[in-house]
Every structure is written in C-alpha cells, then in structure tokens.
Amino acid sequence: MAKEITSRAENYSQWYNDIVKKAGLADNSAVRGCMVIKPYGYAIWENMKDQLDRMFKDTGHVNAYFPLFIPKSFLSKEAQHVEGFAKECAVVTHHRLMNDPAGHGVIVDPAAKLEEELIVRPTSETIIWHTYKDWIQSYRDLPLLINQWANVVRWEMRTRPFLRTAEFLWQEGHTAHATAAEAMAEARLIHDVYAEFAEQYMAMPVIKGYKSENERFAGADETFTIEALMQDGKALQAGTSHFLGQNFAKAFDVTFLNDKNESDYVWATSWGVSTRLVGGLIMTHSDDDGLVLPPRLAPIQVVIVPIPKPEPELLEKAEQIAGLLKSMGIRVKIDMDETKRPGFKFAEYEMKGIPVRLGLGKRDLEQNVIEVARRDTKEKMSVSLDRIDSFVQSLLSDIQASLLQKAKDFRTEYTTEVENYDQFKEVIEDKGGFVSCHWDGTTETELKIKEDTKATLRCIPVDAVEEQGKCIYSGKPSNKRVIFAKAY
Amino acid sequence: MAKEITSRAENYSQWYNDIVKKAGLADNSAVRGCMVIKPYGYAIWENMKDQLDRMFKDTGHVNAYFPLFIPKSFLSKEAQHVEGFAKECAVVTHHRLMNDPAGHGVIVDPAAKLEEELIVRPTSETIIWHTYKDWIQSYRDLPLLINQWANVVRWEMRTRPFLRTAEFLWQEGHTAHATAAEAMAEARLIHDVYAEFAEQYMAMPVIKGYKSENERFAGADETFTIEALMQDGKALQAGTSHFLGQNFAKAFDVTFLNDKNESDYVWATSWGVSTRLVGGLIMTHSDDDGLVLPPRLAPIQVVIVPIPKPEPELLEKAEQIAGLLKSMGIRVKIDMDETKRPGFKFAEYEMKGIPVRLGLGKRDLEQNVIEVARRDTKEKMSVSLDRIDSFVQSLLSDIQASLLQKAKDFRTEYTTEVENYDQFKEVIEDKGGFVSCHWDGTTETELKIKEDTKATLRCIPVDAVEEQGKCIYSGKPSNKRVIFAKAY
Numbered sequence: 001m002a003k004e005i006t007s008r009a010e011n012y013s014q015w016y017n018d019i020v021k022k023a024g025l026a027d028n029s030a031v032r033g034c035m036v037i038k039p040y041g042y043a044i045w046e047n048m049k050d051q052l053d054r055m056f057k058d059t060g061h062v063n064a065y066f067p068l069f070i071p072k073s074f075l076s077k078e079a080q081h082v083e084g085f086a087k088e089c090a091v092v093t094h095h096r097l098m099n100d101p102a103g104h105g106v107i108v109d110p111a112a113k114l115e116e117e118l119i120v121r122p123t124s125e126t127i128i129w130h131t132y133k134d135w136i137q138s139y140r141d142l143p144l145l146i147n148q149w150a151n152v153v154r155w156e157m158r159t160r161p162f163l164r165t166a167e168f169l170w171q172e173g174h175t176a177h178a179t180a181a182e183a184m185a186e187a188r189l190i191h192d193v194y195a196e197f198a199e200q201y202m203a204m205p206v207i208k209g210y211k212s213e214n215e216r217f218a219g220a221d222e223t224f225t226i227e228a229l230m231q232d233g234k235a236l237q238a239g240t241s242h243f244l245g246q247n248f249a250k251a252f253d254v255t256f257l258n259d260k261n262e263s264d265y266v267w268a269t270s271w272g273v274s275t276r277l278v279g280g281l282i283m284t285h286s287d288d289d290g291l292v293l294p295p296r297l298a299p300i301q302v303v304i305v306p307i308p309k310p311e312p313e314l315l316e317k318a319e320q321i322a323g324l325l326k327s328m329g330i331r332v333k334i335d336m337d338e339t340k341r342p343g344f345k346f347a348e349y350e351m352k353g354i355p356v357r358l359g360l361g362k363r364d365l366e367q368n369v370i371e372v373a374r375r376d377t378k379e380k381m382s383v384s385l386d387r388i389d390s391f392v393q394s395l396l397s398d399i400q401a402s403l404l405q406k407a408k409d410f411r412t413e414y415t416t417e418v419e420n421y422d423q424f425k426e427v428i429e430d431k432g433g434f435v436s437c438h439w440d441g442t443t444e445t446e447l448k449i450k451e452d453t454k455a456t457l458r459c460i461p462v463d464a465v466e467e468q469g470k471c472i473y474s475g476k477p478s479n480k481r482v483i484f485a486k487a488y
Numbered sequence: 489m490a491k492e493i494t495s496r497a498e499n500y501s502q503w504y505n506d507i508v509k510k511a512g513l514a515d516n517s518a519v520r521g522c523m524v525i526k527p528y529g530y531a532i533w534e535n536m537k538d539q540l541d542r543m544f545k546d547t548g549h550v551n552a553y554f555p556l557f558i559p560k561s562f563l564s565k566e567a568q569h570v571e572g573f574a575k576e577c578a579v580v581t582h583h584r585l586m587n588d589p590a591g592h593g594v595i596v597d598p599a600a601k602l603e604e605e606l607i608v609r610p611t612s613e614t615i616i617w618h619t620y621k622d623w624i625q626s627y628r629d630l631p632l633l634i635n636q637w638a639n640v641v642r643w644e645m646r647t648r649p650f651l652r653t654a655e656f657l658w659q660e661g662h663t664a665h666a667t668a669a670e671a672m673a674e675a676r677l678i679h680d681v682y683a684e685f686a687e688q689y690m691a692m693p694v695i696k697g698y699k700s701e702n703e704r705f706a707g708a709d710e711t712f713t714i715e716a717l718m719q720d721g722k723a724l725q726a727g728t729s730h731f732l733g734q735n736f737a738k739a740f741d742v743t744f745l746n747d748k749n750e751s752d753y754v755w756a757t758s759w760g761v762s763t764r765l766v767g768g769l770i771m772t773h774s775d776d777d778g779l780v781l782p783p784r785l786a787p788i789q790v791v792i793v794p795i796p797k798p799e800p801e802l803l804e805k806a807e808q809i810a811g812l813l814k815s816m817g818i819r820v821k822i823d824m825d826e827t828k829r830p831g832f833k834f835a836e837y838e839m840k841g842i843p844v845r846l847g848l849g850k851r852d853l854e855q856n857v858i859e860v861a862r863r864d865t866k867e868k869m870s871v872s873l874d875r876i877d878s879f880v881q882s883l884l885s886d887i888q889a890s891l892l893q894k895a896k897d898f899r900t901e902y903t904t905e906v907e908n909y910d911q912f913k914e915v916i917e918d919k920g921g922f923v924s925c926h927w928d929g930t931t932e933t934e935l936k937i938k939e940d941t942k943a944t945l946r947c948i949p950v951d952a953v954e955e956q957g958k959c960i961y962s963g964k965p966s967n968k969r970v971i972f973a974k975a976y
Contacts (some may be wrong), residue, residue: 027619027622029554029555029615029619030555030559030562030615030618030619031555031558031606031615032559034555034556034557035555036552036553036554036555036619038552039550039551039552039634040864042550042551042552043550045553046551062527062530062531063527063530063531063534064524064525064526064527064530065524065525065530065533065657066517066525067517067518067519067522067523068522068526068608068639068641068655068657069519069578069655070519071518071519071880072585072593072594072596073593074518075585075593075594076593076594082593082594087584087585087586087597088582088583088584089585090557090580090581090582090583090606091580091581091582091583091584091585092578092580092581092597092608093579093580093581093582093596093644094578094579094581095576095577095578095579096575096577096579096643097560097563097575097577097579097607098575105560105561105564106560106563106564106570106575106838108560108579108581108605109575118519118578119585120580120608122557122949127517127519128517130518131515131517131518131524134515140827146527150639151638151639153556155583155584167555167556167557169553216935225654228756249901251964327671339628340580387508388862460741
C-alpha cells in the first residue's frame with residue numbers, strides 16, 4: 001500500500017494529494033472545488049475543534065450561530081471589506097424549483113426570484129455587526145466574546161483539498177469592546193491561543209507576527225498571523241486574528257454609551273482558523289510512507305495488531321492492554337480483521353499515521369513482551385508487558401515532543417537571513433523556506449518583490465529584534481527584519 | 489422581568505416567542521426566515537449535540553462532512569424524493585459579484601452564471617449517495633455508518649424560531665447496508681436512540697411509531713418517528729429515522745458484490761434531528777415565568793447568588809461551594825454582578841430556567857445554612873452547608889425525573905381514546921392533544937380527516953395493541969389504534 005504514493009522528492013504536490021486520498025482523509029465531490037471530508041479526516045478536524053473550543057471557552061468566549069446568508073447590500077457597507085473581499089462568492093437568486101414543463105427533471109422557477117440576492121457567507125463580519133447593533137446599547141453590554149463554528153464559501157478558481165476549497169469549515173470569532181486597548185488585547189490573546197494550539201497540539205511551530213498593510217484582512221486595522229513552514233519550503237498562513245478598530249461599527253452604525261454616558265462606536269476583533277489546518281498538519285509531519293500524526297490530535301493513538309491474526313488468546317491479552325491504556329485516556333483500536341495479513345495492516349496503519357503500533361505475537365506473549373513500533377521514526381522495541389501502559393504513555397509524549405522538535409529544526413534550517421536582493425532571489429528560487437531580511441516598510445517595495453519572485457511578505461514577527469539595516473530592495477533604512485516566503 | 493411575558497392562557501404563541509426572546513435564546517435576523525441562535529440558546533443545542541454525538545458514536549457511527557451544495561440535476565434522480573421535497577429551496581445561480589458601474593455598491597456579475605445551478609442542501613441523500621457509489625464495491629465496504637452535523641435550508645413561508653426556520657442546524661445520518669434486515673435494524677436502533685434521548689435528557693416523553701404512507705419521507709419505504717405533545721395540545725414531530733430500501737441506491741446506481749459474489753443494490757437508512765428540538769424543549773416544560781430546563785441539558789445547572797451582593801466573605805463561601813459542585817461535574821455559576829438587586833436576579837434566573845438557585849445571605853452563613861430554590865416547582869428549602877453538595881446532586885436528579893413525570897402525566901391527561909367521528913372532532917376541536925382511534929389504513933380517509941379537522945395522522949405506535957375495531961371515519965375494520973393530532 002505504501003508503495004502507491006508518490007515520493008516528496010518526485011512530486012511534492014502529488015505526494016500531498018496521494019496522502020489525502022490513500023489515508024482516507026478527503027475525496028473530491030460532484031461540486032467543483034468542494035471536497036467531501038471522509039470520516040478519518042473529519043475525526044482529525046473534530047479533535048482540533050474540540051481542543052480549540054476548550055481554549056476559547058477557557059478564555060471566556062461563548063458560541064452562537066448566525067445565518068448562512070448575507071443580503072448582498074451588506075457586503076458593500078464597509079468600503080475596504082468589499083474592495084478586498086467577497087467578489088468570488090456563491091449568489092442565491094431564487095428560492096424555488098419547479099417541474100420542467102418539457103419533462104426533463106426540475107428547473108428554476110422564474111417566478112421565485114428574490115428581491116435582493118443573498119450571498120453565501122464568505123465570512124460573517126457584516127451580518128454579525130448588523131446583529132450586534134441590536135445587542136449593544138451601553139458599556140454594560142460589553143464585551144461580547146462570541147465565536148461560531150460554521151461553513152463558509154469562497155468561489156476559488158484553483159482548489160486543493162483542505163488547503164483551499166470553495167466551501168470550508170472554520171471558526172470565526174467576533175468580539176465587541178468598549179475600548180481600543182481592550183480589543184487589541186483580545187486580538188493578541190487569540191493570536192497567543194492560535195500559536196499555542198499550533199505548537200502544543202499540532203506540533204507545528206509558527207512565527208507569530210503581524211501583516212503588512214497590503215496583506216491585512218479587508219477592513220482590519222491590524223492583522224496578526226501565525227505562519228508555518230511546510231516541507232517543500234513554502235509558508236502556510238495558519239490562522240489570523242484581526243483588530244478591526246471601529247470600521248465595522250461605523251459601517252453598521254453600532255454605538256454604545258460609555259461609563260461617562262458618552263456615545264462612541266464599538267471596537268471590534270475577528271479571528272479564524274479553518275480546515276486548512278488539516279492540510280498544514282499533513283504537510284508538516286508526513287513522509288513518503290504516508291501520514292504522520294502528532295498523538296494529541298490522532299483519532300487513534302495506539303493500534304494493537306494480533307499476529308498473525310486475532311486468535312482468542314491474543315485477543316484476550318489485547319483487550320486487557322487496551323483496557324489499561326483506555327483507563328489512562330489513550331485512544332486505542334484493536335485490529336480484529338481476520339482477512340488481511342500483518343504486513344498489509346502495518347503498511348495501512350503507517351499510511352494512516354497512527355503514532356504507536358503494538359504487534360502482539362504468540363511467542364512474544366510467552367516471553368511476556370510486546371513489539372512496540374513508533375510511526376514517526378519507524379523504531380521498533382520489545383517491551384515488557386508489565387510496564388506497557390506507562391511505556392506507551394511516555395512514548396506518546398516523546399513522539400509529540402519529537403515531532404515538534406523535528407519541525408523546529410527543519411524551520412531553523414530553512415530560515416535564511418539575507419542582506420541583499422541577489423541573495424534574496426537566490427534563496428527564494430533555490431533553497432526556499434523563510435527569508436529574513438530588511439524591508440523599507442512600503443507597499444511599493446513589497447509588491448515589486450512579489451512581482452519579481454512570487455515571494456510574499458508573510459509577517460513582521462512580533463518578537464523582531466530592533467536593529468539597523470537596509471531594505472534589500474530599495475536600500476532604504478529599516479529597523480527590523482521581516483519574513484518573506486513563497487506561500488500556499 | 490417575569491412580568492414581561494405573555495401568559496400561556498392569554499396567547500400561547502406569543503408566550504413562546506416571548507420566552508425565546510426574553511431568555512436570550514434566539515433573535516430574528518436580517519434574512520427572512522433565518523434566526524440568529526444566541527449564546528444561551530446555542531449552549532442548549534451544544535449540550536444536545538454533545539450527548540447525541542456520544543450516543544451515535546457508542547452505537548458505532550462516525551462523522552464526516554459532505555458539500556453544502558447539490559447539483560440541481562441530482563434532485564430529480566429519485567422520483568419520489570423530488571416530488572415530495574425540495575421545491576422550496578435556495579438556488580445558487582452565479583459565482584461572482586462586481587462593482588456596480590453606476591456606483592451603487594455591488595451587483596451580480598452576469599458573466600459569472602453557473603452552467604448548472606446549485607441547490608443549498610435541504611437534506612443530503614442525493615449528494616451522499618452519489619459519493620457512496622465510489623466508496624462501495626463489495627460487502628467488505630459495508631456497513632457505512634456515517635453521520636454529519638450540518639446546516640440545511642428549506643425555503644419555508646411561515647417560520648417560527650427553532651420550530652420552523654429557513655436555515656436550521658441538524659444532524660443527518662446516512663447508512664449503507666448489505667441487507668434489508670440490517671438496514672431496518674439500523675433504522676430501528678436510531679429510533680430507539682432518539683426516544684431515549686428525548687425521554688432521558690430532554691425529559692420529553694414521546695410516542696414511538698411509524699408514519700402512514702402519506703406522511704413518509706419522500707423516498708423512504710418506512711419512516712419511524714418520535715412524537716411529543718406540547719402544552720397547547722399540539723403534537724411535535726421530534727425526530728425521524730427512515731428505512732430507504734434500495735431507492736437511493738437505484739437512483740444513483742450504487743451496487744456491491746455480496747459474499748456470494750453476486751451484484752445487488754445497497755440498502756439504506758437516513759435519520760435526523762434538528763434545532764427544532766430546542767423548540768420542543770421550551771414548549772414541554774416552560775411556564776409563565778419563563779424557561780424551565782431539565783438539568784441534564786441546562787447550560788448552567790446551579791447559580792449561587794450572594795445576598796444582598798457579592799461581598800468578600802460571601803464570595804469566599806460561594807467559591808468553596810462552587811468548587812465542591814464542580815468536582816461532581818455540576819455546571820455552576822456564581823453571580824458576581826454588584827449592580828443588580830437579588831429580586832431582579834431571581835426573576836432573571838427564573839426566566840433563563842436555571843434548575844437550582846442557591847441564595848447565600850450573611851445570616852444564613854452564620855447559621856451554616858443556605859437557601860435552595862428549585863425552578864420547576866418554585867419550592868424553597870433551607871439546607872445545611874455541610875451536606876449542600878450531595879443535596880444539590882440528588883435535587884438535580886429529582887428535578888430531571890420530576891419534569892419527565894409531569895410531562896408524562898400531562899400526556900396521559902391529553903391522550904383521548906375515541907370511538908366515532910363526532911367524538912374525534914369534538915376532542916380535536918375542544919380538548920386537543922393526542923387522539924387514539926381506529927383508522928382503516930387508507931390515505932383517502934387520512935386526507936379527508938385532515939381536510940375536515942386539520943388533524944394529521946402522527947403515527948402508528950410500534951407498541952399498538954392488536955384489537956378489533958372500526959375506523960372512526962369509514963367504519964371499515966381496523967386492527968389497531970393510531971394517533972391523530974394537530975401538529976406543528
């Protein structure tokens with residue numbers, strides 16, 4: 001089975017598609033650009049969702065649900081928002097089908113045309129701020145710390161499973177505050193939550209930074225981002241948190257009375273991560289044998305395979321071990337399939353990225369040991385059955401830590417400081433990865449670099465060191481380094 | 489605050505709307521027929537969702553996600569499905585907006601017309617069975633036991649929050665089986681799960697039955713239903729589970745090789761419950777002072793109110809009690825608001841249906857007691873602080889059981905056996921509730937009764953006793969009683 005996937009060296013893009021397909025994560029659908037998320041892929045997303053939801057709730061947020069549809073006129077209320085956004089979107093124009101009088105199935109009933117077209121939400125700032133107008137009168141109604149888990153649609157021309165699809169699943173937080181400082185603190189708090197989730201759960205190191213004016217979300221005064229590095233040297237924007245200032249409050253006329261009884265516009269943030277994270281997870285850790293998953297997000301953390309097949313004696317022991325592991329909160333599967341050979345099963349579990357495989361043979365059992373194989377390094381160990389529970393528990397922690405460290409090492413190797421434009425172009429072209437360099441702060445320079453090299457300004461790191469330097473493109477002075485890369 | 493809602497006796501429908509609004513469950517939105525589910529209402533739905541999801545997983549189901557859009561041509565592939573369904577739906581015809589050349593915001597770009605229109609899913613049988621064709625080759629690929637949590641859209645003309653909205657949230661299970669018997673067993677299993685959830689979690693008794701041919705889901709060979717009775721004597725269809733036979737497999741040409749290597753069409757079920765359940769929950773238990781929630785689904789089960797306000801000494805004790813309760817898995821809130829008076833707070837917590845309120849005053853504290861008030865009966869008790877944790881725990885169980893019993897008693901009172909059509913009409917008109925009667929089994933009779941009385945055949949109970957009788961309408965022989973009622 002593992003043989004069936006293309007290697008990264010041969011064709012990285014095909015390798016990615018092969019993993020998505022062979023590990024059973026997603027399928028194409030009958031609708032252009034929309035994918036079907038298969039049960040195994042969805043289980044990964046569920047684990048992400050559950051953990052993020054806990055983190056949002058622990059920081060005081062609640063969930064709600066706003067309509068799928070947005071009246072067309074709403075989109076043009078915030079000038080920058082409509083300019084930078086939402087032109088490519090699904091437009092609902094009618095609300096009824098009818099039988100084709102000619103007898104060929106159904107047709108759209110021309111009599112059922114909507115007075116105003118509805119847009120399938122590409123993001124929900126507009127409909128939410130229209131709603132917040134009714135919910136906010138005074139500072140006592142603030143802050144509103146609301147998140148929603150939802151599907152959104154952006155009519156993308158070139159799509160790839162998880163990374164860019166016409167419909168995707170995400171969460172979008174939309175908060176309302178009495179002061180700019182509080183809204184900014186909220187945007188930063190979520191930025192921290194996203195970075196912690198990426199590193200501690202996905203084992204995917206990220207650079208925390210903010211976007212240049214040119215790369216900001218349409219309607220934001222500041223966009224914070226977490227940027228990850230994929231194995232092909234391209235960057236992936238993995239989550240963004242926006243300080244929206246009073247832009248949407250002004251567009252939808254949302255004012256409040258502050259504690260001095262003065263009227264002011266409300267301050268806002270919005271923030272989101274999506275099923276794109278599943279794509280990032282795949283590309284951060286997987287190898288030429290298939291998916292590699294960090295234990296904290298793996299739907300199955302440990303699989304027990306009776307060898308050569310599930311006979312009663314082996315099954316009994318397997319169930320005993322599984323019971324022990326489950327009592328420690330570990331997600332375990334016992335392979336009960338009698339029709340496949342161990343070699344085939346091993347390849348399949350490697351393809352699916354199950355972090356730990358326990359092979360239980362009769363001779364092992366006699367010797368009171370079990371074979372433990374870890375997916376990430378392919379190491380195999382013979383471990384005493386007496387301490388298998390504590391061994392597996394600490395092995396799962398090791399794998400989690402080791403995947404993060406490996407990804408960090410890769411990022412270190414593929415982060416290059418350059419001092420001039422020739423070096424810049426050479427690194428972007430040949431080596432790839434993050435390029436750390438001085439930039440003069442202008443959109444003009446940023447766009448020229450992009451035009452020349454296809455590299456975009458990923459972010460200005462929040463922890464960038466103050467240092468004097470010269471813009472690699474214009475030679476103008478700069479006081480900190482920024483990160484450029486080719487990106488998904 | 490409680491004074492602000494209309495009484496049930498005065499105007500039941502307005503009472504319902506008042507509760508939805510004043511308890512902070514949902515709001516109208518800018519889009520006709522679509523509601524905004526507010527955080528408190530969404531928290532109830534989340535509790536329902538979490539419990540149902542556990543029950544589905546415990547019975548071997550997994551989650552997945554299929555596209556929001558369905559190609560128009562799919563809807564006409566299953567003849568009955570298109571006949572009975574999906575005429576009133578949201579139709580996407582274009583995929584781009586453009587700036588209005590006349591300068592008035594944005595307009596639909598006429599150049600971006602889709603070749604084939606897309607329908608926003610009213611239910612997903614068609615797109616899912618189109619997908620299953622690729623997933624199923626042999627009996628080894630079966631069963632598929634897949635559920636999805638999703639939003640769906642049906643362009644309803646008359647909408648009411650939760651009970652009937654153009655967009656709603658639901659789960660839809662779609663399973664595929666090798667035999668008719670296995671599919672039928674699955675449909676019945678889910679029927680049982682739904683009934684158990686309704687009774688044990690929602691404290692809402694239901695009649696388990698199956699639908700007449702006329703009331704079946706479009707495309708189903710059998711539809712199982714759970715029917716609940718609301719306080720105004722109207723029935724609410726709360727969940728349905730369909731045995732689809734081979735209808736969708738035939739429409740989408742989904743065949744498999746069975747264990748004798750013969751090709752056959754796949755057998756199917758589908759089943760769903762929706763945010764409508766929140767409406768059922770409201771109408772089963774609530775009273776003229778507001779919402780009443782069964783503890784198992786209440787977002788907050790216990791609120792602790794320091795009296796007259798949160799002073800340090802009281803807060804310290806409140807936190808100690810809250811800690812004890814939380815350690816038992818109880819959801820507790822401490823009221824920290826210093827600006828409102830206890831009476832106002834009490835009314836607000838009654839409106840929100842919080843099952844248990846603990847009032848902690850200074851004098852109580854001196855005497856080592858606390859005032860415990862239960863929402864359902866309004867009883868108040870003074871309880872020793874030494875045993876407050878076990879007292880509250882058993883009180884929550886009592887409330888859960890007592891709400892179910894009360895609802896069962898109500899249903900018994902409002903279930904009437906009638907023997908002739910005059911009695912039938914009188915009960916439907918004057919008393920309301922479920923009417924148990926003999927019916928001749930024909931659609932003709934069923935529709936005439938509906939036309940005369942607006943009562944519909946809710947279900948044929950699965951546990952109906954075999955007895956000889958005469959149809960109340962036609963006088964023809966009948967061998968079991970069925971249930972009629974006016975319904976939501």
